[in-house]
Amino acid sequence: MAIGFGAYNYVFYLLLTWLPSYLSAALHIDLLHSFLYTSVPWLFATFTDLIAGLVSDALIQRGWNASRVRKTVLVCGTTFGLGILGAAHAHTAVRALIWISISIGGLAAASPIGWSIPSMIAPRGSVGTVGGIINLSNQLSGIAAPIITGYVVAETKSYSWAFGISAIYLLIGIGSYLFLLGKIEQIAPEPAV
Numbered sequence: 379m380a381i382g383f384g385a386y387n388y389v390f391y392l393l394l395t396w397l398p399s400y401l402s403a404a405l406h407i408d409l410l411h412s413f414l415y416t417s418v419p420w421l422f423a424t425f426t427d428l429i430a431g432l433v434s435d436a437l438i439q440r441g442w443n444a445s446r447v448r449k450t451v452l453v454c455g456t457t458f459g460l461g462i463l464g465a466a467h468a469h470t471a472v473r474a475l476i477w478i479s480i481s482i483g484g485l486a487a488a489s490p491i492g493w494s495i496p497s498m499i500a501p502r503g504s505v506g507t508v509g510g511i512i513n514l515s516n517q518l519s520g521i522a523a524p525i526i527t528g529y530v531v532a533e534t535k536s537y538s539w540a541f542g543i544s545a546i547y548l549l550i551g552i553g554s555y556l557f558l559l560g561k562i563e564q565i566a567p568e569p570a571v
Contacts, residue, residue, distance in 0.1 A: 379499075379559060380515035382456060383492050385551025386485050389459055389544045391520040393419070393482055396527050400537050405471045415471055419479040423486035430455065430487035445562040451491045452555050458484020459548045466541035501565050519547075 397416050401407040407415055434451050438444045461484065464477030492512075500508035523544070530540040 379492065379495055379512050379554075381554035381558070382452065382551035383512050384515040384519040385544075385547045385554075386456060386459065386488060386492065387516040388519040388523045388547050389462060389481065389485060391523040392527050392540065392544050393462075393478065395524040396531075396537075396540070397478065399531075400465075401471065401474070403531075404537055405468075405474055407471055415475055418475050419482045422479040423482045426455075426483040427486040427489055431490040434491060448491045448495065448562050449555065449559065452488045452559075453552055455484045455486075455488025455491075456548055456552050456555065458487070460545050462541045462548075463545045466538040495562060498562055499565055 397419070398409060398412045401412045401415050402409045430451055434447055437447045459481050461477045461480035465474045465481065468474035468477055496509040496512055497505050526543065527537075527540040530543065531537060534540075
């Protein structure tokens, strides 16, 4: 969870901090008016966040395997986050916003599931510790994203490499969900010796 959610937060903060500059520098949109373009992906993300939570709950209430539903939403949402690669090669504002909306919308869909998992997997009395570890990974990635992006854009004079780095991190996050997360169920506490 720490690796996967770290990848999520890296892209989240990259877009949160650099989207207006990207639209201005790469697509020549006036910074004063970029807020109109910048708001579209975030409104879409709000919608996908809500829908993913409602659909997940409905499927689980209908008897679907809860662990499989949650893991599928995490993996699929994070996979949609790879839409950031499409934005790296977009030549119009509309195409860039479509790809960015797909990216942040997918990540937002995975978000409610990701935030609920610590309470599901942590041994009794350890939810705060597990949540803190995951949040530490999130915040370190969130701090690193704007810094790394700034250096990469300054060196390459392009956002393609910055978006590519975030896609690599997302692939690592997807792999961690698939191969490291395991079944989403409470871990039994260690017996006292």
